[in-house]
Amino acid sequence: MANIRETMLFKKNKNEIFNHLTIPQEPWGNRIVISASGIIAGGWTNDNKVFLLSSDGYSISNPINGEREIRNRDENNSAMNKFSADNLEFEIEELNQRIKVFGLRGGNGNHITSDNWNLDSFHPGIGEQIVGLRNLKERQTEPEYWKNFKLIKLERLENFTLTYGFSPNEKHFGIFGSGGTEIFSRK
Numbered sequence: 001m002a003n004i005r006e007t008m009l010f011k012k013n014k015n016e017i018f019n020h021l022t023i024p025q026e027p028w029g030n031r032i033v034i035s036a037s038g039i040i041a042g043g044w045t046n047d048n049k050v051f052l053l054s055s056d057g058y059s060i061s062n063p064i065n066g067e068r069e070i071r072n073r074d075e076n077n078s079a080m081n082k083f084s085a086d087n088l089e090f091e092i093e094e095l096n097q098r099i100k101v102f103g104l105r106g107g108n109g110n111h112i113t114s115d116n117w118n119l120d121s122f123h124p125g126i127g128e129q130i131v132g133l134r135n136l137k138e139r140q141t142e143p144e145y146w147k148n149f150k151l152i153k154l155e156r157l158e159n160f161t162l163t164y165g166f167s168p169n170e171k172h173f174g175i176f177g178s179g180g181t182e183i184f185s186r187k
Contacts, residue, residue, distance in 0.1 A: 017124040017146060021153035024133050028173070030185040032066040033156045041103035042176035045092065048167040050174060050183055051099060053079065053090065060092070063172045063183045070094050102163045103176060109165020112136075119164050119173060122146045129162045131175050154182055 023031070038054040045051055049069065050061045057074035061067060072079070072094065082091040087105045089098050102109040111119045116136035121129050132149025134140070140148040157177040164175045172185045 017122065017130060017151065020147075020151050021130070022150055024152055024184050025150050027186040028133065028184045029187045030064065031155070032063070032183050032185075034061050034066050034180045034183065035156060036180040037178075039103065039176060039178050039180060041090065041101045041105045042163065042174065042181055043090070043099055043101040043103075043106070043109070044165075044167045044172075044174075045095060045099050046097050046168065048169050048172060050181060051090070051092070051101065052176075052181060053101070053103075053105075058090075058092075060095070063167065063174075063185055066183070102165055109163055109174075110168075110170075111165060113166050113170040115170070117166070117170075117173075119166070120149060121162065121164065122149075122151070127160050129160050131162055131164050133173070152184075156180060157182060 034050060036052050036054060039052050041053040043051045045060060048063060050063050052059050057072045057079060059068050060070035062069060083105060088100060088107045090101045091098050100107060118134050118136050119131060121131050123129055130151050132146060132151045134149045142148050154175065157175060157179050162175055162177050166173045172183055174181045174183045
């Protein structure tokens with residue numbers, strides 16, 4: 001009987017979590033969606049552009065409008081050799097930059113800004129993941145940790161296997177999944 005009760009409580013909380021999905025609060029009003037397929041790593045260039053890597057190569061896009069600025073189709077099949085030994089950095093020859101990456105290959109992104117914006121993720125069910133945003137300056141003491149966050153409703157990505165992080169200048173954050181990324185920027 002206890003297992004049935006625990007399962008019912010979990011289902012109730014899971015539905016409650018999904019009912020709280022919303023758009024990020026101000027100042028994070030600009031959202032762009034960059035669709036892609038089979039993303040295995042993402043990140044930010046040193047000048048705050050969006051980096052996406054798949055088995056078909058990689059791209060660099062503008063975080064404000066999503067316009068693709070570089071597309072490398074990896075015709076010589078060398079992209080995977082551009083990772084550092086620890087999989088935390090990637091060499092972009094076109095920009096002459098070595099950038100930090102996160103995703104299936106790499107780290108996990110920057111989750112807090114210098115002015116106390118914080119990203120975290122929650123797992124309401126097996127294989128499900130939701131990313132939330134909050135400002136740590138606005139102290140909240142909800143007993144259920146996730147209630148201290150604005151849980152982000154995604155437009156294109158599915159709610160599983162997500163990575164996320166703030167750009168180097170902290171003016172953008174991205175949620176990355178196998179189907180691309182959703183980028184939010186401060187106004």
